Amino acid sequence: MTQPTSRNRLDEEASPYLRQHADNPVNWQPWGDGAFERAREHDVPVFVSIGYSSCHWCHVMAEESFEDEGVAEVLNDGFVPIKVDREERPDVDSTFMTVSQLVTGGGGWPLSAWCTPDGKPFYVGTYFPPEPRRNQPGFRDLCERIADSWADPEQREEMKRRAEQWTTSARDELESVPDAGTGPDEDDAHPSGADLLDEAAAAAIRGYDDEYGGFGSGGAKFPMPGRIDLLMRAYARSGRDAALTAATGTLDGMARGGMYDQIGGGFHRYATDRRWTVPHFEKMLYDNAELPMVYLDGYRLTGDPAYARIASETLGFLDRELRHEGGGFFSTLDARSAPPEGRRGDASDGDGSGHADVEGAFYVWTPAEVDAVLDEPAASLAKARYGIEPGGNFERGTTVPTIAASVAELAEEHDLAVDEVRERLTEARVALFEARESRPRPARDEKVLAAWNGRAISAFARAGGVLGEGYAAIAREALDFCRDRLYEADTGELARRWLDGDVRGPGYLDDHAFLARGALDVYAATGDPEPLGFALELAETIVDEFHDADDGTIYFTRDPEAADDGEAPAGDGALFARPQEFTDRSTPSSLGVAAETLALLDGFRTDREFAAVAEAVVTTHADRVRASPLEHVSLVRAAERFETGGIEATIAADAVPDAWRETLGERYLPGALVAPRPPTEAGLDAWLDRLGMGEAPPIWAGRDAVDGEPTAYVCEGRTCSPPETDLDAALTWLAERREPE
Incomplete structure (x- = not known):
């Protein structure tokens, strides 16, 4: 036939x-x-x-x-x-x-x-x-x-x-939304974000593996940065030690294990075992954007410099291996590659030629391979540090490096000073990294996706205050890349993907929501209003094209009946549903991020439309979130933001002082919105003209600099400190309000 x-x-x-x-x-x-x-x-x-x-x-x-x-x-x-x-x-x-x-x-x-x-x-x-x-x-x-x-x-x-x-x-x-008249009671229309956060944290603690960190005690373990974030927020709110223990225990477990690339930095997709030892080796942009943000918060909350190091190394991996020369970020590195020269010829490799691609080949080591790179005692120190032993912990006698011994243990075992061991290990790691660079490399998927770039942009922007201004500059370059190649300013159309000049779209809710949040974070990090204007444009598209007022929700795809001919992706006629993305999976829920971002951006509007949409979302899905808050972390955060108003810090200054920016970057202020503005009304009027605003929005209105000095207005729960020319004084006011209950 x-x-x-x-x-x-x-x-x-x-x-x-x-x-x-x-x-x-x-x-x-x-x-x-x-x-x-x-x-x-x-x-x-x-x-x-x-x-x-x-x-x-x-x-x-x-x-x-x-x-x-x-x-x-x-x-x-x-x-x-x-x-x-x-x-x-x-x-x-x-x-x-x-x-x-x-x-x-x-x-x-x-x-x-x-x-x-x-x-x-x-x-x-x-x-x-x-x-x-x-x-x-x-x-x-x-x-x-x-x-x-x-x-x-x-x-x-x-x-x-x-x-x-x-x-x-x-x-x-x-497509689930409550039928008319069957939603939450009017007196309890939207859930208490604080209560939901506590409930979700309690559920996370119950599922915490107190031996190895992470959640669940058997089988594969996935990075769950949303859970770590809510545990840290819950600890800051309540002072409950169990929440902090679960958060830091998970950060520590991932950082010690083979899911983290101990030689080159960055995280693999997930671990196949409870101990975080053997990963699935693909490296995804979204994991390596989400995880640095929680490691940075771990550093802010505990002061442990190891967390800042992990964040820095992971962002360094993105900059080195997944960044387009124009600034945007590619999507993935493959799990497989050809084995290095010394491991070829093994008949068990694929077709027996020894040249078939093998999972993890780029990342694993044998003792002989370490010895070929390092002299003694560096070789013995490195093998002990990373657990590289005969027989290995992976296939064909190879080892996925993990942190198998502490610096102090190695110093005692080898009768060396701790500082000397640390220095030798640093040199050994550099040498192993350089040797690894000569191996056949995993393939790279060079799609530039708007959504995933939005998360990477947020990560680099938020790192600026802790790790240096260069990180915020990388975020701005990536944002400009996406705006220049994926966005049509004349039509307001955002595409999903750019690949070597080929553009495919239009974008979905995650593209708009994640990139809007990234643009907002760049504005906060740089004090430049242009990224803020872009964030507001993307948010307006979310409201206009993804929000359904009758259903009280935001869908993942545009309204198919409202789409212009030819604008919808090919084949949409065969899709049997218009999805919503409720739960946090490998990336945050686009519905939750959209609602939270609209709530954040509402302060830059005078009509309260964004707040109304955010409220509609958390109200519509209140019963769903109450039933399982741990599965809806992003919606819990959105509910908390809408309910409390969150933390806001408006800073009136020609430029945020470096010392202030460093203080804000290092202080744990979960979900805080930093909103720079010019010091005078005249300067603010110029900004309003650039942004097409007729009047000053609430977050800026009436908040001039005092006596020409940089001035902070710090607010929480819609209550604000007096204007302060001493940032520490404003943050002291906030800290006193935030004492654990």
Whole structure:
């Protein structure tokens, strides 16, 4: 019979993940209306495979199945096969992942879904082996059975009924808002942010692994920066030692383990074991943006310089290895690469050539490899420090470096002074890093995503006060990169992705919310009003195009009925739901970040529209958040911000004094909004003209400098200190208000 698709069309795509599959014998199609039209025309199901470029098991399934001619024949004859880069199409990923979680109780990548020609899944799973294994069907056999079932009219009707049931359930989950008259009682319309924070922190403490840090006592461990943040906030509010112990214990566990790259800095995706020893080795931009922010707060809260070092090294990794020369940040480094010269020729490597890409090859070490780089006693010190021993802790006798011995222990064991051990280890680490640089490097996905760049911009901007002004300058360059390449000022359109000049979009809620928050953080760090103006523009787009006033929520995608022809991403007609992103996963909830950012930006408006939208979101979803505050950390923060007004520090000065900026950068002020403004009304009028504002917004109005001196107005809970020309005096006023209850 005629194949539904005549060829693999991924060579026309810019996405590195899609292009990785352009040479497959499978006739892959990109997600789009054309693919579903061919399925309807030929009356065949659609097979949707969702993944991303650095996904280890995506590579494995591709090598085992998608590169197999026999499997390709089955897929090409009986299906329209579609490949989706989840990083480019998070809306598609979200809808299908929701079905997987509802039906199977779990999910992950690669995500595999078989659908009707109108895009409704009737069979879902993740990785499938080529042959049956451990109660999993073999992929080819499964495809043949599904194709045969589709050809049987009675079975096809059952598959369609199942698809309708599944998509209805997923739609109910993704589009869930309370029916009119069934929301929270009027007297308790939105939840108490402070109470929710305490409840979420208590739940995090209950799940804390007090032996190794992190949450959960078995299996894989993921970085959960949102939980660490709320634990630190809860400690600052209540003084409860258990909250601080869980936060710092988790920071310490991650920093000691193999999930942290002990030689080059930066974090891998997650640990496969309770002890944080062996990671999945891909390095994602979002992890290495989120984690420095909580390590910086850990330093601010405890004064432990190790946390500032981890933040600095992680941001240094981003600057060194994921930064475009123009300032934006790339997306990922792959988990796999060819093994270095000394490890080649091992028949267990892939196809036996010894040159197949191997997970973790760039990062792991053997004792002999250390000895080849370092002389004694540096070699012995480094091997003991990083736990590099014969047999190793990973595959093929290699070791993922961890902190296996303290400097004091090594000093005692080797009869050396502590300072000498520390100096020798520093030199050894530099030498090992330089030697590692000669190894074959993991592939890099060079997509520049607006959302992920927004989080990186926030991280660098917030680091400026602690680690130096150069970090804020990097944040500004990245923001300018995104604005210049992804944003059309004339239309207000923000695109999702830039890749070597190719732009794909339009952007989703996370793109707008994360980049708006990043722009706000750059304004706070630099005192330049231009990034603030950009943040306000993006926030207006959120309200205009993603907010639904009738439903009282903000959706992840634009209103499809309001979108102009040609503006919606191709294939949206096949999406069976308009998702909301409630929970914090590998990145924060875009719904929560949008609501919190609108609440923060409301002080720069005179109409209170942003506050009204933020209030609507936390009110609409109050019952959902109350039921499980730990799963909705970003929405908890948004509720707390709206309820309390948070901390604000307006500074009237020609430039924020360096000493003030350093003080603000090092003081733990969770969620604080720093709002610089010119010292005089005349200067403020010039700013208002630049921003197109008719009058001064509340956060600036009437807050001139006193006697020409830099002046701080510090507020919390909508109550403000007197104007102070001594920042320490203003912060003392705040500290007295914030004494733990």
